[in-house]
Amino acid sequence: MSDFTSDFWHLYVAVLTLVSIIACAILLWVSGTTKVKAHADNTTGHVWDEDLRELNNPLPKWWVYLFIITVVFGLAYGLLYPMFGRYAGVLGWSSLGQHSAEVERQQAAIAPLYAGFKDxxxxxxxxxxxxxxxxxxxxxxxxxxxxxxxxxxxxxxxxxxxxxxxxxxxxxxxxxxxxxxRHGVMPPMAAAVGNAEDVRNLANYVLSLSGSPHDAVRASQGQSKFAACAACHGADGKGNQAIGAPNLTDNVWLHGWGEEAVMRAVNNGISNQMxxxxxxxxxxxxxxxxxxxxxxxxxxxx
Ligand code: HEC
Ligand code: HEC
Incomplete structure (x- = not known):
């Protein structure tokens, strides 16, 4: 874990992990060395279900060893791999690095397939x-x-x-x-055009450019408002590929066709990303x- 944004959480995780492992080791040691007072017949005096007596026998050795192995494994793992906060680990392994290596291996494997195409x-x-x-x-x-x-x-x-x-x-x-x-951006233009009537008139003018159904009177009233659009769509409305402004004269509509759609573009602007x-x-x-x-x-x- 190398992507902690604050020093606090990196230390918090590192210390908590280390302290937990050490606490396990201490618990193991204490419980292994503490003598419990037992009766002469090696029972602790605890009795359940009338006759079930607890004997004071130590844990089997293999069981104790398992605990010790767990603690040693935990410490060794933490030393080798990025387990303690931001510490990168002796091996320098990271999931991101492994992913990049796999991607590189895959790309090297497919490169010959494309070799004949690239030139x-x-x-x-x-x-x-x-x-x-x-x-x-x-x-x-x-x-x-x-x-x-x-x-x-x-x-x-x-x-x-x-x-x-x-x-x-x-x-x-x-x-x-x-x-x-690509990121095609058209800012909201209503303020530059005028009131809602102006926007509707302009929309009809835009529709007239491609010969789409429109109101001819509104279109002629909206024509002068197209000046606000010419910087990007060109004075003739044929667009400008350098800034991704579409041709408005060709009857191809990316964001919907008709008066409402054009008004929506003018009022709200458009942001479209590839x-x-x-x-x-x-x-x-x-x-x-x-x-x-x-x-x-x-x-x-x-
Ligand atoms: C997440 C959706 C998304 C994906 C995936 C995507 N595209 Fe696109 N693509 C778009 C959008 C949205 C646009 C329009 C950008 C704009 O408005 O300027 C676009 C535009 C394009 C254009 C430009 C069209 C023009 O008229 O100039 C080409 C070419 C293109 N994409 C090809 C591809 C290819 C090839 C892929 C696959 C590798 C691809 N796209 C993957 C969303 C996507
Ligand atoms: C700053 C440049 C800019 C200005 C100014 C501008 N536009 Fe655009 N317009 C764009 C871009 C870029 C797109 C394409 C957005 C996309 O990538 O999908 C667009 C898209 C559109 C569309 C959608 C076309 C379709 O195929 O669906 C319409 C309609 C439109 N503009 C009308 C206008 C009108 C009317 C004005 C004047 C009020 C105007 N624009 C002003 C840049 C501009």
Whole structure:
């Protein structure tokens, strides 16, 4: 245990453990050496159930030895392993270290499998049946819980098969997305837009950009309010992949479609996170995965 945050608890645990073991040893010694006054017939005088008498016999030797072994074992174990508070132990073992070693061993074992893939560009890899079978399995194990087993996503989780990208769809950008993760943030914008009517008008203007059903009068009244959005979504509403601001003109809606959904985005803002995979997958695995994801919306080179 090396992750105590305060000195007090580290010492508390260390002292309590040591004192308990020493107390056991003292108890053993005292009870082994103290003489109990016994009667001439070697009974203590305690009688139960009318005729059950307690004899004053010592513990069998093997039993005493077991106690001694337990105490010695406890002390030796505490010396070798991290048992006393923050003390790391002579062997330097830790569960974290063991886990890292196992992960390293596993990664070394699978490295040869990926050796043939790592120098091939993703466009070519996407046409390689064996690499794509591995890519699909990696996707099922690591990505499908969020993006769906068909990679078509759901509300909040982008569809990876449609060629519409928040952050960009080149293999390099996909690799960066998988490795570092992404955090798409849109701040609440209602204050910058105006009152509730302004927000509703603006929402209709946003819907008009993609030719979605909208109220044309409201849309024309809301148009000027789009200035508050242009910094991120662009003056034409086509988005900006450098900051992950989506294209609002393409009728692909990550957070729901319609007036209410757009108003919700403006009023509440959006925070949407994809976790970094760098610690979970090797660079070789991520390379195969990004070729797989790229291939979902592109025709692979033969
Ligand atoms: C815990 C859920 C979760 C997991 C697991 C996850 N993702 Fe994501 N992913 C997201 C979210 C949420 C986004 C959208 C981020 C944003 O809004 O900027 C995203 C975005 C992406 C994007 C960018 C899409 C775009 O339009 O630019 C790619 C590519 C991607 N994920 C691939 C993967 C791959 C490959 C895996 C498996 C290694 C994976 N994701 C695992 C939640 C997840
Ligand atoms: C600071 C940059 C920024 C500003 C300003 C901004 N947005 Fe966004 N917006 C984003 C980002 C980033 C996302 C994507 C969030 C995510 O990763 O899911 C987004 C998402 C959205 C969505 C959801 C799109 C979908 O596919 O579901 C709508 C609608 C939207 N913005 C409308 C607006 C409007 C209207 C304004 C102006 C009032 C605005 N945004 C201002 C950055 C911004």
């Amino acid at each position: 091939k560009p993703a466009e070519q890899l996407a046409g390689d049946a064996q690499a794509m079978a591995i890519g699909e399995r990696l996707f099922m194990n690591n990505c499908a819980q969020c993006h769906g087993s068909d990679a078509r996503g759901s509300k909040g989780f982008p569809n990876l098969t449609d060629g519409d990208w928040l952050h960009g769809g080149s293999p390099e950008v996909i690799t960066t997305t998988i490795t570092q993760g 976790p970094a995979q760098a610690k979970l997958l090797t660079a070789d695995q991520i390379h195969v995965l990004s070729a797989y994801v790229w291939g979902l919306s592109n025709r692979p080179a033969k």
